[in-house]
Amino acid sequence: MKDLRRKLSGTVALVPTLGGLHNGHIFHLKVAKKKSDVLIASIFLNPLQFSATEDLNSYPIDEKKDLKIFKKNGVDIAFLPDTVEMYGKGISTIVNPGKIATVSEGKYRPGHFIGVATVVVKLFNLIQPHIATFGQKDAQQLQIIKNITQDLSLNVKIIEIPTIRDENGLALSTRNQYLNKAERKSACEIYKSLNMAKKLVDNKEFKTKIITENIRDFLKLDNLISIEYLEIVDPTTFTSINILGKKNLLVIAVHIGKARLIDNIILNT
Amino acid sequence: MKDLRRKLSGTVALVPTLGGLHNGHIFHLKVAKKKSDVLIASIFLNPLQFSATEDLNSYPIDEKKDLKIFKKNGVDIAFLPDTVEMYGKGISTIVNPGKIATVSEGKYRPGHFIGVATVVVKLFNLIQPHIATFGQKDAQQLQIIKNITQDLSLNVKIIEIPTIRDENGLALSTRNQYLNKAERKSACEIYKSLNMAKKLVDNKEFKTKIITENIRDFLKLDNLISIEYLEIVDPTTFTSINILGKKNLLVIAVHIGKARLIDNIILNT
Numbered sequence: 001m002k003d004l005r006r007k008l009s010g011t012v013a014l015v016p017t018l019g020g021l022h023n024g025h026i027f028h029l030k031v032a033k034k035k036s037d038v039l040i041a042s043i044f045l046n047p048l049q050f051s052a053t054e055d056l057n058s059y060p061i062d063e064k065k066d067l068k069i070f071k072k073n074g075v076d077i078a079f080l081p082d083t084v085e086m087y088g089k090g091i092s093t094i095v096n097p098g099k100i101a102t103v104s105e106g107k108y109r110p111g112h113f114i115g116v117a118t119v120v121v122k123l124f125n126l127i128q129p130h131i132a133t134f135g136q137k138d139a140q141q142l143q144i145i146k147n148i149t150q151d152l153s154l155n156v157k158i159i160e161i162p163t164i165r166d167e168n169g170l171a172l173s174t175r176n177q178y179l180n181k182a183e184r185k186s187a188c189e190i191y192k193s194l195n196m197a198k199k200l201v202d203n204k205e206f207k208t209k210i211i212t213e214n215i216r217d218f219l220k221l222d223n224l225i226s227i228e229y230l231e232i233v234d235p236t237t238f239t240s241i242n243i244l245g246k247k248n249l250l251v252i253a254v255h256i257g258k259a260r261l262i263d264n265i266i267l268n269t
Numbered sequence: 270m271k272d273l274r275r276k277l278s279g280t281v282a283l284v285p286t287l288g289g290l291h292n293g294h295i296f297h298l299k300v301a302k303k304k305s306d307v308l309i310a311s312i313f314l315n316p317l318q319f320s321a322t323e324d325l326n327s328y329p330i331d332e333k334k335d336l337k338i339f340k341k342n343g344v345d346i347a348f349l350p351d352t353v354e355m356y357g358k359g360i361s362t363i364v365n366p367g368k369i370a371t372v373s374e375g376k377y378r379p380g381h382f383i384g385v386a387t388v389v390v391k392l393f394n395l396i397q398p399h400i401a402t403f404g405q406k407d408a409q410q411l412q413i414i415k416n417i418t419q420d421l422s423l424n425v426k427i428i429e430i431p432t433i434r435d436e437n438g439l440a441l442s443t444r445n446q447y448l449n450k451a452e453r454k455s456a457c458e459i460y461k462s463l464n465m466a467k468k469l470v471d472n473k474e475f476k477t478k479i480i481t482e483n484i485r486d487f488l489k490l491d492n493l494i495s496i497e498y499l500e501i502v503d504p505t506t507f508t509s510i511n512i513l514g515k516k517n518l519l520v521i522a523v524h525i526g527k528a529r530l531i532d533n534i535i536l537n538t
Contacts, residue, residue: 088419091419091420091421092366092367092368092369092416092420093364093365093366093367093386093416093417093420093421094364094365094367095362095363095364095365095421096362096363096364096365097361097362098361098362098363099361100361117362118421121390121421122420122421122422125421125422125423125424126422126424128424147361147362148362150357150360151360151361151362151391152360152362152364152387152390152391152394153391153394153395154394155394155395155397
């Protein structure tokens with residue numbers, strides 16, 4: 001992959017994935033395809049961003065299916081490195097995004113964003129894309145990628161891709177595959193609760209405690225849902241806020257069955 | 270500077286400096302000039318790599334003189350960013366080289382190598398050189414730059430430049446300017462002591478404690494010299510060793526007057 005950008009002409013786009021592709025990823029590919037001359041997509045289930053207790057080893061990947069999706073969506077180069085290719089016998093250098101990596105999602109997945117930042121810097125250096133897509137579903141990851149791109153002068157334009165949802169509002173995620181029928185029905189309550197929050201804000205409720213308590217009460221009605229965190233945060237720092245400002249983001253993580261699902265909604269006043 | 274490599278043809282070399290140029294830097298420029306089609310040299314006194322108690326504000330730079338040296342030595346592009354250009358209102362992302370940054374020199378300058386690693390990654394991303402020079406005088410820095418280049422897949426070849434010494438063996442350093450005549454004479458004892466160590470090893474003394482005690486006793490004879498650390502380390506990990514292996518590096522830091530000076534010598538058996 002080395003020095004690809006210097007060899008390829010035109011705009012090079014990268015869509016980095018962990019595999020387990022769904023329509024959300026396909027939307028990334030479509031946007032990137034439109035904006036580029038050469039479309040590179042990667043599949044790398046990055047061990048650095050999974051903790052020992054997480055689902056690295058059971059992550060539902062289907063390489064053959066994923067490669068077909070790449071082909072169908074105009075991917076020019078598929079980059080599927082293995083762990084040895086990426087990390088050799090292991091690496092000691094890490095990219096640490098700082099405080100933002102320790103709050104909100106970062107508090108519940110310690111080390112996760114360091115793993116993400118490190119692999120993204122590596123992928124950017126290996127592939128040297130002009131543009132790369134990241135999804136708003138992983139809002140904190142998106143902000144962190146924007147930060148490190150700026151902070152380390154990475155020469156890549158970050159393209160934000162909106163969250164794709166199914167017909168019931170469930171945000172598409174590879175981990176939705178873990179859900180059985182009943183659990184999937186419960187998972188749809190998440191988006192309903194986010195919209196409840198939005199309605200409360202539209203009705204001038206600006207106290208985050210009241211908003212989140214309302215959502216907690218609503219989600220408690222479903223026995224299958226266990227909230228890991230539910231916070232309203234500053235969308236650039238991801239620190240919790242008590243009274244809504246101009247720009248706010250409600251972020252949520254829940255466990256349903258084997259799945260840990262995250263979602264978010266902008267609550268601008 | 271953005272995207273320079275894509276615009277320039279041929280091999281782009283970078284010689285990164287803190288300014289305060291001396292013949293050591295000139296040797297870097299000469300080597301880099303020979304190996305490249307476009308020679309870029311930078312001066313950036315990186316605040317991230319200085320602690321609050323160090324000499325950031327008194328570092329002896331003479332920009333006019335330095336630029337003349339660049340010109341005389343065939344520098345095609347001089348890159349002299351200011352702190353705002355490099356860090357804006359401050360950055361939160363850092364590049365952490367891991368354990369190697371915490372031992373030896375890193376133990377006495379906490380945070381130093383994180384500052385170095387972060388600015389080097391930034392400079393590499395901004396300038397995108399094919400090759401870059403780093404000096405063996407800063408042996409641990411050199412090893413760290415090699416590590417991060419490998420670990421983060423930075424597409425830059427690191428060129429090692431040997432330590433340049435004056436006629437008395439004193440390793441050239443910008444900080445030698447802090448020395449008065451008597452102190453400079455004392456500073457020359459450092460290289461003498463390194464050669465003593467080499468002689469001991471040539472005479473089959475492989476116990477590091479005995480070697481370092483000999484040097485300590487020798488340097489104690491000079492009242493102006495205060496040893497900060499004196500260690501024999503593994504040259505790739507910079508962890509201390511008790512019995513010499515095949516490859517060993519003696520590293521030393523001393524204070525003489527206002528100057529903190531470092532040096533090192535390979536002690537291979």
